[in-house]
Amino acid sequence: MKQSKMLIHTLREVPRDAEVISQQLMMRAGMIQKLAAGIYDYLPLAFRSIRKFEQIVREELAKDGCQELLMPTVQPSELWQESGRWSFYGKELLRFKDRKDAAFCLGPTHEEVITDIVRRNVSSYKQLPMNLFQIQTKFRDEIRPRFGLMRGREFIMKDAYSFDVDDAAADKSYWAMFNAYTRIFARLGVKFRHVEADSGAIGGSFTHEFHVLAGSGEDAILSCDACDYASNLEKTEAPRIPAVDHGPAMALKPAHFKTPGITAMADQARAFKDAEHDGLPLHQTSKVYWMDADIVVGKDADGHVTRRLAVAVVLRGDHEMNLVKVKNSLGAVDLQPMADAEDFTGALSGFLGPVPREGTRLWDLGRTDPEGLVYLVDKALEGASNLTCGANETDGHHFGFDPARDLPGARFLDLRLAQEGDLCPRCGKGHYQAFRGIEVGQVFKLGTKYSKSMNCNYLDEHGKENPMVMGCYGIGIGRTVAAAIEQNFDADGIIWPWPIAPYQVHLLDLDPGNAMVREVAERMERELEAAGFEVLHDDREGLSPGAKFKDADLLGFPLRAMVGSRGLKEGLVELRDRRTKEVVKFKPEDVVAQVTAARDRMMGELAIQGGR
Numbered sequence: 001m002k003q004s005k006m007l008i009h010t011l012r013e014v015p016r017d018a019e020v021i022s023q024q025l026m027m028r029a030g031m032i033q034k035l036a037a038g039i040y041d042y043l044p045l046a047f048r049s050i051r052k053f054e055q056i057v058r059e060e061l062a063k064d065g066c067q068e069l070l071m072p073t074v075q076p077s078e079l080w081q082e083s084g085r086w087s088f089y090g091k092e093l094l095r096f097k098d099r100k101d102a103a104f105c106l107g108p109t110h111e112e113v114i115t116d117i118v119r120r121n122v123s124s125y126k127q128l129p130m131n132l133f134q135i136q137t138k139f140r141d142e143i144r145p146r147f148g149l150m151r152g153r154e155f156i157m158k159d160a161y162s163f164d165v166d167d168a169a170a171d172k173s174y175w176a177m178f179n180a181y182t183r184i185f186a187r188l189g190v191k192f193r194h195v196e197a198d199s200g201a202i203g204g205s206f207t208h209e210f211h212v213l214a215g216s217g218e219d220a221i222l223s224c225d226a227c228d229y230a231s232n233l234e235k236t237e238a239p240r241i242p243a244v245d246h247g248p249a250m251a252l253k254p255a256h257f258k259t260p261g262i263t264a265m266a267d268q269a270r271a272f273k274d275a276e277h278d279g280l281p282l283h284q285t286s287k288v289y290w291m292d293a294d295i296v297v298g299k300d301a302d303g304h305v306t307r308r309l310a311v312a313v314v315l316r317g318d319h320e321m322n323l324v325k326v327k328n329s330l331g332a333v334d335l336q337p338m339a340d341a342e343d344f345t346g347a348l349s350g351f352l353g354p355v356p357r358e359g360t361r362l363w364d365l366g367r368t369d370p371e372g373l374v375y376l377v378d379k380a381l382e383g384a385s386n387l388t389c390g391a392n393e394t395d396g397h398h399f400g401f402d403p404a405r406d407l408p409g410a411r412f413l414d415l416r417l418a419q420e421g422d423l424c425p426r427c428g429k430g431h432y433q434a435f436r437g438i439e440v441g442q443v444f445k446l447g448t449k450y451s452k453s454m455n456c457n458y459l460d461e462h463g464k465e466n467p468m469v470m471g472c473y474g475i476g477i478g479r480t481v482a483a484a485i486e487q488n489f490d491a492d493g494i495i496w497p498w499p500i501a502p503y504q505v506h507l508l509d510l511d512p513g514n515a516m517v518r519e520v521a522e523r524m525e526r527e528l529e530a531a532g533f534e535v536l537h538d539d540r541e542g543l544s545p546g547a548k549f550k551d552a553d554l555l556g557f558p559l560r561a562m563v564g565s566r567g568l569k570e571g572l573v574e575l576r577d578r579r580t581k582e583v584v585k586f587k588p589e590d591v592v593a594q595v596t597a598a599r600d601r602m603m604g605e606l607a608i609q610g611g612r
């Protein structure tokens with residue numbers, strides 16, 4: 001392919017709104033451009049990488065007998081009402097009406113449509129297991145689309161769905177897909193790892209995420225340095241730690257410590273002084289997060305009826321709340337910090353506490369609807385007493401707080417964020433190490449959530465009807481390609497891993513005006529292509545070699561072949577490795593052998609580093 005004819009417009013400057021490196025480099029390399037927030041054009045270079053990654057995905061899924069189909073992007077609301085998600089799925093679901101006033105949405109995922117397809121076409125146990133996938137454009141009206149292809153509103157996803165006769169068979173499908181993902185990301189040549197994860201809005205019984213490891217990743221991962229446990233921080237189990245003994249329990253002493261204007265926990269701990277105390281350890285302090293939680297309490301014609309609860313989440317002063325754990329422990333469909341917490345408790349933020357004070361809305365709610373008030377206390381405070389807590393009175397803190405005694409109906413649960421260095425609760429030997437990752441894929445065991453609500457049943461060998469047991473499996477195609485760049489770049493540009501490079505060889509004609517140079521370059525292009533290599537031939541006239549080198553570095557194909565009049569005088573051309581910058585000189589007729597050897601070396605290195 002001649003570069004002079006290709007749609008590539010490189011930029012010298014970093015586009016102003018490009019926040020992360022993959023986005024900057026893909027925009028500068030003329031691979032993508034923004035059409036609207038979170039919506040990008042995939043220009044030819046990007047599309048080549050995307051197609052290559054899709055091909056890897058297709059090949060690996062085919063090995064497990066997964067069949068490809070294509071479902072519509074536009075989905076009727078009726079299906080979503082059947083599954084119950086029309087009212088559950090938040091604003092990310094873009095809903096609209098057609099000219100006949102019928103409601104539709106743009107598919108953010110396809111559980112409903114695939115379940116409908118299978119219930120209409122599969123009825124016997126003899127047809128199961130069934131595993132179907134598509135590679136298709138999804139739309140999620142993300143609140144803050146960002147980072148280019150990493151968090152778009154419109155993006156390409158591979159989504160697969162498995163249908164089985166029972167749990168054991170569904171587990172087999174799950175692990176087959178898990179293994180296929182491992183092969184897919186290893187073939188890509190990126191460093192990745194799988195982690196246990198939260199099942200989120202899709203629901204389901206268990207799930208793993210696959211992360212490409214990169215400092216810019218949005219997800220925090222903790223993994224044990226002694227056993228196999230690795231998990232998304234959202235889900236990571238915090239080790240059980242016994243409550244610290246702070247002496248015989250005392251009565252609650254309201255507003256005992258005066259702490260004017262002091263809100264930071266560490267400052268408070270120092271400020272807790274009285275006749276017996278000269279400052280307190282942080283682990284003797286507590287803090288509360290007042291939250292609004294929406295819980296489903298019934299069903300009506302429009303979907304679900306929810307009830308709003310006021311939730312106090314109480315933690316040790318030196319621990320942080322894990323929102324996902326709190327949300328899951330309540331089974332809440334929505335959980336938000338209480339916007340009017342100051343009004344509710346009667347104190348300014350920094351002095352909020354869990355214990356109601358007379359004359360406040362918190363006190364009123366506790367008396368009129370104690371069930372509307374929920375106390376969740378982190379396990380690390382089980383059995384603790386003599387703690388401090390906010391007094392719900394500006395500039396004051398209580399002392400002698402005992403959560404089990406002072407909070408009616410308090411439940412003690414694991415609610416905190418685990419931390420790097422925590423003892424691993426799984427093996428009890430190792431400690432957590434922290435990583436950052438980009439979630440590129442996820443496998444879910446769904447169970448019968450959709451098959452039951454949508455009547456996707458099969459007849460077993462005794463003629464009895466049973467719901468199918470499902471799994472669903474996603475890979476973000478564009479996000480993965482971007483994540484590969486996040487792991488493979490330098491100051492000059494992208495360094496493509498061979499398997500998804502838009503082209504493998506960038507052939508630079510450094511002297512297009514010279515007939516001999518042009519002839520040799522043309523011949524090398526033909527020979528490489530005949531040998532099956534993908535070549536972009538920079539035949540552009542009127543550009544200095546330096547300008548061509550800069551572009552080639554930015555585009556970052558694994559190999560750069562260079563033909564110039566100076567080298568040809570000695571009968572030599574050059575091949576440069578984008579990653580190591582090593583250059584070899586050889587006769588033009590050896591180009592296929594040289595490129596083949598370089599490819600084999602690079603693929604060998606990928607095989608070693610692939611995986612973790």
Ligand code: ATP
Nearest residue numbers: 149150151152155157439440441442474475476479
């Ligand atoms: P996230 O937590 O990052 O929002 P998710 O868990 O909601 O993602 P899934 O429903 O698991 O996403 O979708 C499967 C895959 O699709 C993800 O693993 C990710 O690679 C990709 N993906 C999800 N949302 C986006 C997006 N907004 N832009 C690009 N890719 C996405």
Ligand code: MG
Nearest residue numbers: 209439441442
């Ligand atoms: Mg996910």
